[in-house]
Amino acid sequence: MSEKVLMKGNEAIGEAAIRANCKCFFGYPITPQTEVAAYMAKKMPTIGRVFLQAESEIAAVNMVYGAAGTGVRCMTSSSSPGISLKAEGISYLAGAELPCVIINIVRGGPGLGGIQPAQSDYFQATKGGAHGDFHMPVYAPSSIQEMVDLIQEAFDVADEYRTPCMIMGDGMLGQMMEPVEFKENLKKRDLPEKTWAANGRMGRAHHNVINSLFLKTEALEEHNNHLGRKYAAIKEKEVKYELMNTEDADLILVAYGTTARICKNVIKLAKEKGVKLGLVRPITLWPYPQEAFDLTIGNTKHGYLTVEMSMGQMVEDVRLSVEGRKPVHFYGRSGGMIPTPDEILVKALEIVGGNK
Structure with a gap:
């Protein structure tokens, strides 16, 4: 058994993502989740991975779209108003079936609100949160240990179903400190190969194209039906x-x-x-x-x-x-x-x- 270490919630999120093989992090500072980005800024370059502070939340989520399209594990984090700015990109990620993990350390609202803990983003997270017919798995940890464990779960579920996943904590979980163990024996999923990724031909006779635009109404309806079948499978198998x-x-x-x-x-x-x-x-x-x-x-x-x-x-x-x-x-x-x-x-x- 690995030893427990005392960590702040936001920093534990970053470490858990690194251990889950997150290759790219794109974000923008906003209280009370800024330490997630700060931790990734310090650690990711030292292990040959990508950290980039984008010029805005909108830019950050679209960078996630690009990186996820190549098949690598990637993550972004923000807090309530920042998640609102990412909403269009989250819908694009769902429409293009791109796996990624999105962290929301919730603060009070509406508007700029305050920087204290809240749970007032529930509607946004669970009822779509952006335009179109889509869902994404949303995890709500109640401790830093559970938050760390669910990071691995979220990356695995994202890859298995080709979907964005959200970890939704609150400002208290992000800022508090608790002992945490980074478990090496978490249950591993048999994940599918990412044959859909836009990462060169890789021996294929064609290029893969990542897209969420369907100009023919019949094609878009079939895509929505396909997504609906996927969401039904998630509802059947992934409830916790x-x-x-x-x-x-x-x-x-x-x-x-x-x-x-x-x-x-x-x-x-x-x-x-x-x-x-x-x-x-x-x-x-x-x-x-x-x-x-x-x-x-x-x-x-x-x-x-x-x-x-x-x-x-x-x-x-x-x-x-x-x-x-x-x-x-x-x-x-x-x-x-x-x-x-x-x-x-x-x-x-x-x-x-x-x-x-």
């Missing part, structure tokens, strides 16, 4: 979630990322008051783990309480998953405010009726 104390609960909390860590403390506080709380923690935000609700719907007396650092975004997917079978409640803080265990507990006790 965690269940905690959901076998017999007065109320089940639903939270992801940093908020899920806080909710685990709420479960302990509630137990002291004789109230049984459970937790559904989505790890993939897309595809969303609807099956977690099918598994737990009969085990909760008072339904679900969705807790988010937003005005209420994931709660819509919770309601869609519950399908009216149990009540769905919401508690959120926004603008960079982080919910405390005590205030979540007050809301939970209000729903279950004090000490039941």
